[in-house]
Amino acid sequence: MDKHYDPGRIEAAVQRRWEDTAVFRATEDPGREKFYCLSMFPYPSGKLHMGHVRNYTIGDVITRYQRMQGRNVLQPMGWDAFGLPAENAAMDNGVPPSTWTRENIAYMKQQLKSLGFALDWERELATCDPDYYKWNQWLFLRMLEKGIAYKTTQVVNWDPVDQTVLANEQVIDGRGWRTGAPVEKREIPGYYLGITRYAEELLADLDNLPGWPERVRTMQANWIGKSFGVRFAFPCEIDGREEKLWVFTTRADTIMGVTFCAVAAEHPLAERAARDNPELAAFVEECKQGTVMEADLATLEKKGMPTGIFVTHPLSGEQIEVWVANYVLMAYGEGAVMAVPAHDERDFAFAKDQGLAIKQVIAIPGKDFSTDAWRDWYADKESGVCVHSGKYDGLTYDEATDAIAADLEALGLGEKQVQWRLRDWGVSRQRYWGCPIPIIHCQACGDVPVPDEQLPVVLPDDCVPDGSGNPLNKREDFVNVDCPRCGQPARRETDTMDTFVDSSWYFARYCCPDNNDVMVDERVDYWMPVDQYIGGIEHAILHLLYSRFWTKVMRDEGLLKCGEPFQRLLTQGMVLNEIFYRHPQGGRISYYNPADVEIKTDAKGQRSGVLLKEDGEPVQSGGIGTMSKSKNNGVDPQSLIERYGADTARFFMMFASHPEQTLEWSDTGVEGAYRFLKRLWAFCVDNENIIKNYHTANMGQGLAWKDAPDLIKKLRHEIHTLLSQANFDFDKYQFNTVASACMKMLNVLERNPETIKGVSVTPADYGWKLLEESLSLLLRVLSTISPHISDTLWQELGYGEDILAAPWPEPDATALVRDEIELVVQVNGKLRGKVTVPADAAKEEIESEALANENVGRFVSGREIKKIIVVPKRLVNIVVA
RNA sequence: GCCGGAGUGGCGGAAUUGGUAGACGCGCCAGACUCAAAAUCUGGUUCAGGCAACUGAGUGUGGGUUCAAGUCCCUCCUCCGGCACCA
Secondary structure, three states: OOOOOOHHHHHHHHHHHHHHHOOOOOOOOOOOOEEEEEEOOOOOOOOOOHHHHHHHHHHHHHHHHHHHOOOEEEOOOEEOOOOHHHHHHHHHHOOOHHHHHHHHHHHHHHHHHHOOOOOOHHHOEEOOOHHHHHHHHHHHHHHHHHOOEEEEEEEEEEEOOOOEEEOHHHEEOOEEOOOOOEOEEEEEEEEEEOHHHHHHHHHHHHHHOOEOOHHHHHHHHHHHOEEEEEEEEEEEEEOOEEEEEEEEEOOHHHHHHOOEEEEOOOOHHHHHHHHOOHHHHHHHHHHOEOOOOHHHHHHOOOOEEEEEEEEEOOOOOOEEEEEEEOOOOOOOOOOEEEEOOOOOHHHHHHHHHHOOOOOOOEEOOOOOOOOOOHHHHHHOOOOOEEOOOHHHOOOOHHHHHHHHHHHHHHOOOEEEEEEEOOOOEEOEEOOOOOOEOOEEEEOOOEEEEOOHHHOOOOOOOOOOOOOOOOHHHHOHHHHEEEOOOOOOEEEEOOOEEOHHHHOOOHHHHOOOOOOOOOOOOOHHHHHOOEEEEEEEHHHOOHHHHHHHHHHHHHHHOOOOOOOOOEEEEEEEOOEEEEEEEEOOOOOOOEEEOHHHEEEEEOOOOOEEEEEEOOOOOEOEEEEEEEOOOOOOOOOOHHHHHHHHOHHHHHHHHHHHOOOOOOEEOOHHHHHHHHHHHHHHHHHHHHOHHHHHHHHHHOOOOOOOHHHOOHHHHHHHHHHHHHHHHHHHHHHOOOHHHHHHHHHHHHHHHHOOHHHHOOOOOOOOHHHHHHHHHHHHHHHHHHHHHOHHHHHHHHHHOOOOOOHHHOOOOOOOHHHHOOOEEEEEEEEOOEEEEEEEEEOOOOHHHHHHHHHHOHHHHHHHOOOOEEEEEEEOOOEEEEEEO
């Protein structure tokens, strides 16, 4: 054995062996229980970042754990290869996105390999491969046939200078990122997928996902947003014709309090009214400025204008004026709302602003409408009753809603309805680097689907975008085709699909990536669903919801047997690092990488100053933030691996915090992880002969643990307790405490050298036996986190050929039992002493022991004991007057 | 604005799920080794008081429930993630 721990050498050797023997290749085996462990595939942006390292380490730890539990494990990897950054890089460097993407994939793949992940690389896929995206197109056509996919108009961000559609990300403060021109909303045609058809099932099935974090399920449920209410109409007369203004409300019980109606700027009524009202037309235009981002819309100052159009209240017959308001969203419900300022926050603010009437129609016993905040009234559906509402007076929320819905229905003006917040999924993108939408536009035949036998529609991979729209429009060889129906010249659709389509089913394709005849084959039934999915919390809604939807579509198409793609979900937290900057007066702010900064501390270890290494002058701390290019606070995993090795990187990542929590970067923390692995190596070198001899000569074979000396029993108890805790934590995916359990085990062994070397025990073999067993437990637990060092030591010390084949260690129940336990004694809930009692001591015995404690006596004497609470195996609490 | 989450020593984080707050690690202090430094090892380290035994305070804020609250309930504050064309 090498005297020194040399991660570079041992990691390369171990990785080579794994590769040579193809140990991580997964094969279907119906006789064995499978475990499909999947981490979200990376976007090939150039090189791995710490978030990737964290994500894939978590996945790898779980994979290796399941493998040692005896499961047939699949852990694949691929590339989410289409997307905007490749187009940006193309603009910057003049290189086609395909070239840039392929180069990045090659580099990042080599990085992933150097981290020692137990991946089956034979199943690798990239979403920009025609073999992959062919099936996006194929399933899209199936959806088109079923009417799940359809064409309508969509509202997009439009840059009037570049004459191009902008992604939300490309809109900075309401302006185009390259031109600086104010962004406009524009309506263009596009394809949608009818995810709302599955809304009910997507919501209901959340209850069948106990392996998902509660918060993700809640977020999805809120996103889907099922609400019960009434859809009804205000009749009106427009240009001499009878029309109806439809609205939806969840508070039909307040219908008698309506004092105005509000519609979105895009609503037909608004556009009609704007026709002969220049002022209103200007306002409608103003509303169309800005972005389509909901976060921006929601924080806009509430503005509105009257249309001059009046509608008739369906129940009271009152004339109600219609307003255009910027807070009404065309995309939700009917794009129009009834306004009840007395009982709705936004309506109230708007009415106050515009001087509109506020009419109370709900009363809550014990509350005064004129003084209590309106807010409480709206939130409280339970205790209110109708007032000033004619025949509905005195009815509760439920009674009033039923009565009003019935009356509206009788008039043919409304009915109860379920409303969803979820909108259909717009998948058309006016961008080059994506999967072509398989449609051909023919003057005679209209929009014609590309026939299956012509799939895939291959994306030309040599375009270089220049920022002025989709370069596919200029590719005559791509655009000009014959209509598949009539044979006449036609134009190919140049929009590509949202990249979320690519990532909505890749997990199924991993099961059979080599089959080019079908989307998925029978192997998918063995592996799917994914048993454990791991990825960033930022994907909690969109990606996960789209994947669930796509899975259900595939199921209904007969391609999958399961309706949910991911059994268990782990959402990992972000990787953070401190931000350092200087902001010279009148100058530009500049950020400094933490690696270039030196932190001064005082005698207590508290920070006293932060200096830039280069010039020794102070820099400011901007707090902690996610690692990003813009804040220059990223740490390159590559340098970390080169300096300390993958095992250290992995260990630190797991040790620094719970997978679901944010992880704060720390150079010294990495040093600590490295120190631990070095210590472990040195410890094994030091005891190499004992363990080897033990294995070759079977020295402890005849010894039984039950006859061991007390000292051995005590240490063994400690080791097995730690193992038991590690196992418990493993189930909770709390790998930080698993890592610390490994450290604690080594601490126990290191602090008792006499015992494990057999110096202080007779027979000495008991010490060796304890050492051999403890290390075998430690190495196996550690092998999930830092596999290279564990594997190497396992082999070197003669435990076996391959730690991967070793079973997961379980604690020995007899080692966990103790004869005596220490109990905490409290007086009035405050810790006053400790007593040691037999494990099976009776309550009376424990009480008298506790009272006999000297320090306890000081707090009890002279006072009346009201009661004594004994919590078995924990504590005694003496309550005194 | 809406939805979701998090606040514990100088720092990252533990706390058997209502039962010893601060495990483990980092940093810092002292010591050993060394001509010296690095590395390594040993001891100490929540704050305040005390030579010590020990005592008091303490888990973002303010209140409540309980024999007992970091953990449960209510109020407020701060920070983070998502908001449908970033992935």
